[in-house]
Amino acid sequence: MKSIPRPKTPALFQRLQLLLAPLNTLESYAKKYGDIFTMMLSVGEVVIVSSPQALQEILTKDNNEYEAPGSKLLRPMLGEYSILSLEGDRHRRERKLLMPPFHGDRMRNYGELICNITKKAASNLTVSQTFIARKLMQEITMQVILQAVFGLYDSPRLSQIRSMLVDFIELTASPLRASLLFFPWLQKDLGPWSPWGKFQHQQQKLNELLYTEIAIRRSQLDPNRTDILTLMLLARDEEGQGMTDQEIRDELMTLLFGGHETTATALAWAVYWVHKQPEVYQKLMQELATLEADADPMTIFRLPYLTAVCQETLRIYPVAFLTVPRRTKQPVELQGYHLEAGTMIQGSIYLIHQREDLYPEPKKFKPERFLERQFSPYQYLPFGGGSRRCLGMALANFEMRLVLATLLSHFEMELAENQPVKPQRRGVTLGPAGGVKMLMKGERKQVEKKSPSVAVV
Numbered sequence: 419m420k421s422i423p424r425p426k427t428p429a430l431f432q433r434l435q436l437l438l439a440p441l442n443t444l445e446s447y448a449k450k451y452g453d454i455f456t457m458m459l460s461v462g463e464v465v466i467v468s469s470p471q472a473l474q475e476i477l478t479k480d481n482n483e484y485e486a487p488g489s490k491l492l493r494p495m496l497g498e499y500s501i502l503s504l505e506g507d508r509h510r511r512e513r514k515l516l517m518p519p520f521h522g523d524r525m526r527n528y529g530e531l532i533c534n535i536t537k538k539a540a541s542n543l544t545v546s547q548t549f550i551a552r553k554l555m556q557e558i559t560m561q562v563i564l565q566a567v568f569g570l571y572d573s574p575r576l577s578q579i580r581s582m583l584v585d586f587i588e589l590t591a592s593p594l595r596a597s598l599l600f601f602p603w604l605q606k607d608l609g610p611w612s613p614w615g616k617f618q619h620q621q622q623k624l625n626e627l628l629y630t631e632i633a634i635r636r637s638q639l640d641p642n643r644t645d646i647l648t649l650m651l652l653a654r655d656e657e658g659q660g661m662t663d664q665e666i667r668d669e670l671m672t673l674l675f676g677g678h679e680t681t682a683t684a685l686a687w688a689v690y691w692v693h694k695q696p697e698v699y700q701k702l703m704q705e706l707a708t709l710e711a712d713a714d715p716m717t718i719f720r721l722p723y724l725t726a727v728c729q730e731t732l733r734i735y736p737v738a739f740l741t742v743p744r745r746t747k748q749p750v751e752l753q754g755y756h757l758e759a760g761t762m763i764q765g766s767i768y769l770i771h772q773r774e775d776l777y778p779e780p781k782k783f784k785p786e787r788f789l790e791r792q793f794s795p796y797q798y799l800p801f802g803g804g805s806r807r808c809l810g811m812a813l814a815n816f817e818m819r820l821v822l823a824t825l826l827s828h829f830e831m832e833l834a835e836n837q838p839v840k841p842q843r844r845g846v847t848l849g850p851a852g853g854v855k856m857l858m859k860g861e862r863k864q865v866e867k868k869s870p871s872v873a874v875v
């Protein structure tokens with residue numbers, strides 16, 4: 419049996435490489451070692467896999483030969499009761515509890531809200547001024563998750579939660595600051611100005627607000643509501659025990675964080691690519707021009723070119739470039755390699771999406787590839803797969819298309835800078851460096867009734 423290639427680069431150097439230049443590092447290792455190799459990461463040695471066949475084997479056996487242990491990386495931020503930290507039966511139970519508001523058929527209820535939030539946020543921008551696309555998108559996606567999924571509407575406390583959450587996330591958002599998560603020995607409180615001191619202080623302030631929100635909702639519990647916070651407050655285990663405040667806080671943080679950060683990044687990339695390539699822009703605007711002025715959100719969601727643009731956005735620079743770790747439960751054979759029990763494995767979503775055999779000219783943004791052929795769930799997997807497949811996949815797909823269509827139909831914008839925007843680590847994810855600087859040119863004039871919602875381009 420073959421043994422898995424093991425780079426000779428010193429362990430600390432490998433960790434720094436993946437922290438500071440994740441994509442170049444993965445690409446250069448894959449070039450040298452192929453579809454399967456090991457890397458030394460903060461959890462120890464991890465096997466990095468980038469062949470669809472291997473990923474299929476792992477993700478379809480997620481609960482048998484493989485398991486999905488809780489992720490340690492985000493634990494300081496999200497807590498030990500976050501769905502991402504839980505494993506085994508507790509993880510399965512939690513998924514079942516949280517899933518309903520994220521089901522595809524719930525999306526219909528969120529459509530109009532998403533379009534209205536988008537229009538309102540964009541119309542607050544000043545005409546002829548530059549803005550950072552990622553910030554606008556973050557404002558939109560945060561409102562969507564708070565209102566649609568949590569049923570939390572504007573209040574002074576909510577505005578505080580919003581701005582504190584954004585500040586808290588920024589503490590680990592740059593490649594250098596992300597080292598706080600990747601090197602646990604940096605997690606030392608050396609006073610209020612030290613990085614970890616600041617992290618803990620802000621977390622405490624945010625927690626106070628979240629616990630207040632939980633207490634208020636507990637005291638006014640309405641069993642007819644279907645939002646996530648109500649579901650968590652009503653949930654009972656086999657012994658009839660409800661979720662503790664800490665359990666609810668950790669899940670609230672996880673879904674608020676996971677539910678807006680990733681989608682905001684994906685949307686900033688989408689706006690970038692559409693404006694970077696005039697032919698993509700033209701085609702998309704032509705498609706949007708076929709919509710009636712009062713088009714139903716589901717009609718927008720099903721537009722083929724819009725769908726392909728969003729798919730290609732998540733292919734070329736997937737926001738999550740690695741799956742969360744899996745672990746072998748017993749000795750297994752994977753693609754001719756022997757793996758001992760307890761081996762950690764991560765699928766490289768980025769390397770799979772860059773395979774020439776699947777995606778010719780992989781560095782080019784070409785939505786047409788998604789119209790010309792279909793890809794299996796192991797050839798295209800921006801949301802991972804198996805037992806930890808992204809809980810928010812349906813929401814993210816729906817939201818991306820509606821936000822992008824609404825923005826382009828109602829507002830005219832252009833890129834404020836010509837140079838290409840590069841991907842850069844953002845905490846555990848990947849985002850556009852600088853967040854994509856755009857210029858707001860103004861609202862589009864709407865043509866009278868029954869005409870397309872997009873007027874003159």
Ligand code: HEM
Pocket residue numbers: 501502513672673674676677678680681684732736737738740741742743800801802803804805806807808809810811813814
């Ligand atoms: C474009 C946007 C998004 C992308 C690219 C994305 C990607 C991912 C990926 C790759 C995973 C790990 C899957 C695996 O290892 O197999 C994941 C997990 C997860 N995502 Fe997302 N996500 C997005 C949006 C969202 C949204 C809107 C939510 C909603 C709250 C969300 C909540 C979660 C949760 C809770 C998990 C952990 C699931 C578990 O451990 O069982 N994500 N996501």
